[in-house]
Amino acid sequence: MQQGLAAWHHYMVCNDINLLPDLIADEAVFHSPVVHRPQTGKAKVFAYLSAANKVLGNETFHYVRELVDGPEALLEFVTEVDGIMINGVDLIRFDHDGRIVDFKVMVRPLKAINKLWQLMAQQLEHQA
Secondary structure (H helix, E strand, C coil): CHHHHHHHHHHHHHCCHHHCHHHEEEEEEEECCCCCCCEECHHHHHHHHHHHHHHHCCCCCEEEEEEEECCEEEEEEEEEECCEEEEEEEEEEECCCCCEEEEEEEEECHHHHHHHHHHHHHHHHHHC
């Protein structure tokens, strides 16, 4: 699990989309803060995580807190997008090989959720 978390941090620092596929298990599930149904499968999780990186992964993004319990990690982040401060949490579960099997994002405040919904929808549409 520690190798998976270290690989995730490396991906976030390098911002190299080519590293992402190897971090995601085939049966992975993504839980969006704005989409009702979980997104299942490597391709969908890749789409959401890569879109989120484009939307949130700017020079202001950084993790401010990390809690690890076995294969589970809680990573609190802050970033600013279009003048809106975003505070969120990534809840990540890794498999025995260090790949992501479950990724849940929670975001606050409401203004940030609305902005994130708008920008993620645009990014996902662009990817399609």
